[in-house]
Amino acid sequence: MFPSISLAQEIGLAVLLVAALVWVMGLGRLLWDSRFHPPEPVVREGLAAVPGQRGPAGHPLETVELTEEEEQAFAGLIRTIALH
Numbered sequence: 001m002f003p004s005i006s007l008a009q010e011i012g013l014a015v016l017l018v019a020a021l022v023w024v025m026g027l028g029r030l031l032w033d034s035r036f037h038p039p040e041p042v043v044r045e046g047l048a049a050v051p052g053q054r055g056p057a058g059h060p061l062e063t064v065e066l067t068e069e070e071e072q073a074f075a076g077l078i079r080t081i082a083l084h
Contacts, residue, residue, distance in 0.1 A: 005013075066074065
């Protein structure tokens with residue numbers, strides 16, 4: 001075909017052109033299908049938003065009762081963090 005390139009290069013060029021043609025056809029089909037067939041809406045399971053708290057103390061499962069020693073340890077931790 002081309003006198004200045006070898007047979008292996010010609011075969012490589014032909015394979016590259018065929019691959020490019022297949023890619024362009026696939027891309028065109030993808031765009032064509034998305035243009036005329038809009039995607040179906042996705043049904044989401046679960047809550048649409050985080051529900052509000054039920055009272056001033058929060059949800060009962062989100063609160064923990066601390067012992068006096070734990071409260072003192074937590075207060076000491078907060079004091080050390082505040083100093084840094």
